[in-house]
Amino acid sequence: MKPFQYARARTLVDAAQITAKEDAIPIAGGTNLLDLMKLQVETPDELADINRIGFGEIEDSDDGGLSIGALATNTATAVHSRVRSDYPVLARAILAGATQQLRNKATTGGNLCQRTRCYYFTNIDQPCNKREPGSGCGAIDGIAKLHAVLGTSSQCIATYPGDMAVALSALDAQVKIATPQGGERTVPVQDFHCLPGDTPWRENVLEAGEIITAVTLPPPVSGTQIYRKVRERSSYAFALVSVAAIIELKDGKFSRADLAFGGLAHKPWHDPRITEALVGQVPSSELFDRAADILLEDARGFGENDFKIPLARRTLHAVLEQATEDAA
Amino acid sequence: MTVHFKQDKPDKANRLDDMKQGVLGKALPRVEGLAKVTGTAPYAAEYPIADCAEGVLVTSTITRGEVRSIDKDAAFAMPGVIAVIDDPLLTTRAAQGTADEAPQQEPATVCYWGQPIALVVAETFEQARHAAKHLKIEYREQEGAPLDPQAVEPEEQEDETVRQGDLAHAMAEAAHAVDVTYTTKGHASAAMEPHAAIAEWDGKTLTVHASLQMLNYNISELADSLDMDEENIRLISRFVGGGFGSKLGVSEETVAASIAAKQLERPVRVVMSRQQVFQCIMRRSETTQRLRLCVDSDGKLTGFGHQALVSNLPGETFAEPVLQSSHFLYGGENRELLLEVARIHQMTAGSVRAPGEAVGMPALEGAMDVLAEKAGIDPVELRLKNIPEKDPEEGLPFSSHKLAECLKQGAEAFGWDHGPRQPRHTQEGEWWVGTGMASAARVHNIAEAKARVTLKADGSALVETDMTDIGTGTYTVVAQLAGEMLGLPPEKVLVDLGDTRHPRGPGSGGSWGASSIGSAVYVACLALREELADRIGIEESELELSDGKASAGESLTDLLDGKDLAREGHYEPGDIEDDFTASGFGAFFAQVRVNRFTGETRVDRMLGAFGFGRVLNHKTARSQCLGGITWSIGVALTEALEFDPTDGHLVNCDLAEYHVPVHRDVPDLDVIMVEERDPAASPIQAKGIGELGMCGGAAAIANAIYNACGARIFDYPMTPDRVLAAMPD
The missing domain is CATH 3.30.390.50 (CO dehydrogenase flavoprotein, C-terminal domain)
Structure with missing residues (x-):
């Protein structure tokens, strides 16, 4: 593991300041990030611990929808009474993923940002355009059982591995993002993740210093x-x-x-x-x-x-x- | 005083059944269980040793070639780095089980991707790991290393070859014949505790805490690797967090820690990462197996053919013994058995849980199901019809044989429907439901063993041996055995294992641990009983001991008269091994459901009935059977090592991507122990159980998949993609 600085952010502004630096990454549950740091796939110089900046609540929205804080754990979301009654596809998707122990730590924002399970991405001694641009793709001619069949490129055939975001996509949820300038923007989950194209290292639309604050669900629908x-x-x-x-x-x-x-x-x-x-x-x-x-x-x-x-x-x-x- | 017993003939005296304490066989919980679940049982890496430096192995990123140079200066510039060791004595593979000599050394010669080539030692683990990943290494790569077992000319394992009669003719003349080819993928032991060692050097003696299964062999493997005398080495493995074959031989981290401790004159700990455990210990070889079976109109086998192709690195002696039980399980006078090994440059192939039968039996028992269908015979009946009177190749009698009982009792308890079998007979919602069965067989292994038993003056007993308990219950069954013989409750028997300063046993492996070390303990206890009987003035056969008293009223403490009394038991299997074929037998029954849309298979319930001699502890034995059946589910449905076709590296090298069954995959399992006394297996009439529980179980699931949905699959594991490809519309 590469040595790194650790800083605990107290506010969103703190967090944005730290993560706006090059090679600084926010850490919430850490269930994916810490594994990748041990493998030296992720090598941040600095971690901004955002666990104490708030944004852990799950609250009714004014329009009758639901706002799930970026730092709400997957477990808290899956057992929330309104999620279970009004958005059961989301509860089911979360419970279909990982393990109880991981769900207890994993957060809404972190889960959206989880990285691929491609074997070549997680092994730093193998080529991977996502991890090391220009090094090639080991999976295309390698072991590709887990890999993508839609939207692939000659650079990358990795999949987004999560379950929660699939349900959020079907629910047409929105991702609320705080910008480092103190503003806020909203992106549909359906547009949050990117296709690999020629930039497979770019997995979602977050810019440096931007932090997810919540995911909002529209008012519930019947069916x-x-x-x-x-x-x-x-x-x-x-x-x-x-x-x-x-x-x-x-x-x-x-x-x-x-x-x-x-x-x-x-x-x-x-x-x-x-x-x-x-x-x-x-x-x-x-x-x-x-x-x-x-x-x-x-x-x-x-x-x-x-x-x-x-x-x-x-x-x-x-x-x-x-x-x-x-x-x- | 050492008492030597060499078993040359069956022991029908069954002296254990004359004993009065009544603890042997009881379902007692594991004596070290509480310490393990409360985290107070130290595993190899957990000993608090002062001033311990941390080592991390560096592994190759080429498949074959030479390490030309390692830029050590760059590493030394990194914080905390103490040493970069590329000593030619470093080992590059784990030793094979019972090798008794150093495995491959000279790390500059690379034979597979991921091979250890150096050790970085630093003040902290994180520093060592960071430096290990950033070491600049120059290689001279040798292109074209063979990776595909099918693409090279294989070597025949001649001692496995059998040609009796004329199989081709028998196949042509038979009423029913099948000629099918199965494949199995590589497997990993995937023990919970990673391979780890702490070595300490005091200038003369090397003390190593390591996670090993067979200390008696490991100490000579380590001594040979280090060019040291065994007398100057002490190996300690008191608690081992699972082995499943992966810790049979001394592995790279133990040798590396030892070399570093000697060079640095400082304790050094080396713990493999999970990925390293997967990539540079042992794989079970993949196999390709052709089965040719034919029967006459009565369903009696007239021909039996089983040939297998496995692989290993050049220079390795081990070849997955796929045919091991095929040699004797069923009759058939025309026989052809052939085992071939292809030399490829993938990580070492070696022992993984039940080497041989773990993959040989799923293929054979799958083919038997195809044959049963073709011949129109119930699968249980087909097996019952073909149990041979004696070993069909060697002509030897069986030491004992419980296959028929296991088949019958298992079928009865499972509720096996002996009626005509048609696939797709039951649909529940999206799921096809079906049943399948298979026989179980696993050769009985036993080896020379020594143990010292001391009756302490206070009336307790101490058993000392270098035998290991790898989670199987050795501590507990040894206490029960000694307690039974000496008339003591097990809590009065202290069992001290896992230290090479004690008398040596063969360790744990091949399911031979309990019967081997149990026999040595038995021999020692018998000698102690003789001395006690002598002190009373009676024959040993007249001596009854229970709860610390002899039958005539003498207390053990009075008989000992303030002094300890010790005997070392030395058990050795003798000529008996040449007179009998000895094996555990059993039967598996499974009910599965297969999703008609997705091809996902889930096991509804499974039952195993096993005969393996005397049961030493009904709880630990049952747990072994449950573990075995769970392995069967993995072999059948999920477990598969995947190797990159370009450089041969293992790609799925952690427990998230190598799929062992998890709780939700393991349904209610039922175990029937068909207890027996096998007089030729050991003087305690016990055989191995650890591995038997997985030898064939995968076929019961495969056969149930066919019965459920009509997909006859010849490739393990039967993942959804394969089920869908074989599923009729």
């Missing part, structure tokens, strides 16, 4: 909420494919179909064309296939992860069938 995570073991495994869905049927037709997908790309995958294709239609296997065709139109496997393409199709079928049955 069935499902989080479906496919994995080879039933706990503490990252998704091969996951689907977050908020679905409602009226008069035998889909009236709502908000979907997001995990395990397929460098970000939670959201494609409004799928919603358009489903809403107003009567559920059928053919319709589900059409939705899957849209989702997977540009999908490309890298050998070992080819299976994700049919798996995503089948999982989408499973979710839409379940939602249809729930509605019946």
